[in-house]
Amino acid sequence: MSTIVNIWEKLTAADILIDQTRCAKVRNRHSSCTRCAEACTTGCISYFDNELIIEPEKCIGCATCSTACPTDALLPKSLPDVELHRRCIAAGQANDGRITVACQRIAHDADGLFDPAKVVVVPCLGRVDETLAVH
Numbered sequence: 001m002s003t004i005v006n007i008w009e010k011l012t013a014a015d016i017l018i019d020q021t022r023c024a025k026v027r028n029r030h031s032s033c034t035r036c037a038e039a040c041t042t043g044c045i046s047y048f049d050n051e052l053i054i055e056p057e058k059c060i061g062c063a064t065c066s067t068a069c070p071t072d073a074l075l076p077k078s079l080p081d082v083e084l085h086r087r088c089i090a091a092g093q094a095n096d097g098r099i100t101v102a103c104q105r106i107a108h109d110a111d112g113l114f115d116p117a118k119v120v121v122v123p124c125l126g127r128v129d130e131t132l133a134v135h
Helices: 002-011 035-039 064-068 081-094 104-109 130-134
Strands: 016-018 045-047 052-054 074-076 100-103 119-122
Touching: 016 052, 035 045, 035 064, 064 074, 081 119, 081 130, 100 104, 104 119
Parallel strands: 100 119
Antiparallel strands: 016 074, 045 052
8 A cells, every 4th residue: 555655646746747658758768858857956856667756845846847848747736837828918918018927936025016917926937938928
C-alpha cells in the first residue's frame, strides 16, 4: 500500500499535474530534453527509471516548468493557461489594451498601490511566455 501512495505522490505534485505519456524523455529514453528540470527554480524535478518525478515538498508552484515544457507534460493546477489568458484579456480591457503582469511576491508587497483589475498576478514571472503576446 505504501508503494501505491509513494507513486501517487510522485505523480501529483501539490501544484503541478504530470502527464507521463506526453513527456519526451519518458516516451523516448534517448531524448535529451530536460527543459522542465533546467527551468525549475527549486530543483524538485528529476527523472528516475524512465519516469518524470516532482518532489512535492520542494515544489513552490511557480509553474516555470510547465512554461518550459515543449510537450505540455506539466500543467499548473492553480493557474492553467486558459485562466491566465482570460485574466490577461480582462486586464487589457480594463487598462486600455495594456497588460501588466506581476509576480505574487511583488503584488503582495504593493498591496493597495495598484488596481487589481489591471494587473495579472502570477506565482512567478517565469510562468509567462510568448503565447501571451499573441492572444
